[in-house]
Amino acid sequence: MSRTIKAILGATLAFAMAVAMPLAGQAQDSKSLLDEILARGTLRVGTTGDYPPFSELDQSTNTYSGYEIDVVTQLAADLGVTLEFVPTTWDTLSAGIQAGKYDLAASGITLTLDRMKTVGFSIPYLDSPLLPIVRSEDGGKYAAWRDLDKEGIRIAVMSGTSAEGSARKVFTKAEIVTIVAPALDYQELLAGKVDAAITDTVFIKKVLGQYADKIVAVDPDHVIEGQPNSMMTVRDDPTWLNWLNTWVEMKQQTGYFDTLFAKWIAGS
Secondary structure, X not given: OOHHHHHHHHHHHHHHHHHHOOOOOOXXXXXXXXXXXHHHOEEXXXXXXXXXXXXXXXXXXXXXXXXXXXXXXXXXXXXXXXXXXXXXXHHHHHHHHHOOOOOEEOOOOEOOOOHHHOOEEOOOOEXXXXXXXXXXXXXXXXXXXXXXXXXXXXXXXXXXXXXXXHHHHHOOOOEEEEEOOOOOHHXXXXXXXXXXXXXXXXXXXXXXXXXXXXXXXOOOOOOOEOOEEOOXXXXXXXXXXXXXXXXXXXXXXXXXXXXXXXXXXXXX
């Protein structure tokens, strides 16, 4: 992991911890989600299953695998409870948390200020910045990602993702095309329906490996925006957030996340 990514994670971690800490003297609910999970004996996790290497569903066996799947599997084991996956979509991640359909969501989810208005997050444990990808024959047209911001350029983003929000913020002239699962942004690019797609560097690495002769990244040394990944959960539960954040910190200290990075990302 680069020094830049570590610096981003460090700064975001400090910020997230400050947000998660309850104000002095603030009254806390007598029953935390932590108590409910322990009493229920089950940790319910919402995941999309469409975002390798973070969360991927094998339709033939109806089983999930990926970086985030390993994270919540270990989390449930350390809680001493059974793990239950709840299928969800990018468009309904936050709504599922607010409706109590699952206790947390993990799918390579980015912590953003906008999302934090309605839901909570653990402290981040990975950063996967945004980059654009284009078809190989168009690679020479764009020296930097800013060169894509022109009228007539169509840029695909997955609906409901942080990439959509970031793209709408930084691309003011290009047309942002939202893609709804099960369709995928890079598939629209390969089909020639859009000129570029915006996604994170981890996912791009997998796509580039699979379509090395068809897709290239634009100026990969200069990202559009950092993307701190963490687990999404309820917002106003300091007891549960404190337990969750402490768990992440302890796993960071033991090198657990470094092991997952090597397994799912560095070698992908």
